[in-house]
Structure formats: C-alpha cells, structure tokens
Amino acid sequence: MVPHTLRSEVLRWVHGAAESGHFGNTKTVWRLRQRFYWSGCQQDAELHVHCCDVCTAQKGPSRRSQSPLQQYLVGAPMERIGVDILGSFPITEAGNHFVLVAMDYFTKWPEAYAVLDQSASTSAKQLVDEMFTRFGVPDELHSDQRRNFESQLFSEVCQRLGGEEDKNHSPPLF
Numbered sequence: 001m002v003p004h005t006l007r008s009e010v011l012r013w014v015h016g017a018a019e020s021g022h023f024g025n026t027k028t029v030w031r032l033r034q035r036f037y038w039s040g041c042q043q044d045a046e047l048h049v050h051c052c053d054v055c056t057a058q059k060g061p062s063r064r065s066q067s068p069l070q071q072y073l074v075g076a077p078m079e080r081i082g083v084d085i086l087g088s089f090p091i092t093e094a095g096n097h098f099v100l101v102a103m104d105y106f107t108k109w110p111e112a113y114a115v116l117d118q119s120a121s122t123s124a125k126q127l128v129d130e131m132f133t134r135f136g137v138p139d140e141l142h143s144d145q146r147r148n149f150e151s152q153l154f155s156e157v158c159q160r161l162g163g164e165e166d167k168n169h170s171p172p173l174f
Contacts, residue, residue, distance in 0.1 A: 002038045010036055011048040022058075025049050072105070080105040080140040083127070083153075085118045100126050104135075105142075120149055124156030137161065 002010055014020060014032045023031075029045045038044075049055065074080050082105060087098035096114035100123055103110045113126045132138075141157070143150050 002036050002041075007038065007041075007044060008048075011045060015045070015048055015052065016054065022052065022055050074106045077104055077106045077109075078136050078138045080142060081131075081138045083123065083141060083143045085115075085123065087118070102127060102131055104138075120152035121156050124153055124160055128157060128160040132157075132161070 010032070014036070015028045016022060020028075020031065025046045028049050029042050032041055032045050072080070081102050083100070083102045085098055085100055089097050089099065091097045092114060094114065096116055098115045098118055100113045100115045101110060102112075111131050113130055115122050115126055141150075141154070143153065
C-alpha cells in the first residue's frame with residue numbers, strides 16, 4: 001500500500017520517468033500495478049495521464065468536429081458575389097471607419113470601399129454606385145451578416161436599381 005503523501009510521486013515516476021516514456025493509460029496502469037497498489041490507483045493513474053502537461057503538449061490541440069464544407073459552383077463572372085463589412089477602424093478624414101468588401105466568386109476579384117457605417121442602405125449605395133455600374137448586377141449576393149441585414153440590403157439594392165421587390169418569392173440576389 002502506498003500512503004497518500006507519496007502517490008503523486010509514484011505516479012510521476014511510473015508515467016513520466018525517462019524509462020517510462022509517457023505511455024498511455026493501459027501501460028501506465030500496468031507499470032503501476034507491477035510494483036504498487038492502493039484503492040483507486042487505476043482512476044488516479046488515468047487522471048494523471050490525462051492531466052500530464054508533456055502528453056498534452058505532444059498531442060497538440062484537440063480537433064473539434066466541423067460540418068463538411070459545401071461546394072458552390074459558379075460558372076461565370078458576377079454570377080455570385082460575397083459581401084462583408086470589416087471594422088471598426090480608426091476614422092479617416094472623410095469620417096469613414098468601416099470597410100465594405102465584395103468579391104466575385106468566379107474570378108475572385110475583390111473590391112473594397114471605405115464606408116461611414118454598417119447599414120444596409122450605405123452598403124447598397126456603395127455596391128450599386130461603385131461595383132454594379134462597372135461590372136453589372138450579380139445574379140446572387142451572399143453575406144454572412146444577419147438575415148435582416150440581407151433582407152434590407154436586397155430591398156435597398158432593388159430600390160436603387162429601380163426594380164420592384166417580389167414579396168411572394170425569395171429574392172434572386174441571395
């Protein structure tokens with residue numbers, strides 16, 4: 001029987017000594033039971049292995065499960081563009097402190113515009129005035145912003161282009 005005061009020292013020796021090699025639970029418990037015993041020694045050994053700093057560092061970060069990426073195929077320029085807003089940045093002389101970024105999914109062509117705020121109306125004005133007038137209107141517009149932003153952005157774009165929003169169907173720009 002090993003007294004409480006020596007158990008952590010025994011576990012360090014059985015698991016972490018140079019000849020021990022920082023093995024996993026099974027081998028550590030096997031080595032422990034060859035020479036030592038106390039009530040709950042298996043649970044103590046497993047906890048020691050699990051909390052070992054050297055073992056944790058060698059294993060690296062644990063990987064979280066991720067949902068698989070979905071491939072989205074585009075066949076032509078301006079078929080689909082992605083829009084995002086970056087910031088807040090230091091205020092410019094013009095009073096801007098956000099950046100509106102738009103990128104064509106097909107060509108990977110990026111456009112970036114300094115804007116005053118993150119509102120849908122500001123974004124729509126900038127996209128229509130700067131991007132759509134040069135490259136044409138995209139078939140789809142994608143944003144990782146909240147849904148109400150996408151809806152407001154779509155309405156603002158339709159209004160600026162002189163089109164009508166069809167309330168009975170999902171918007172073709174999204």
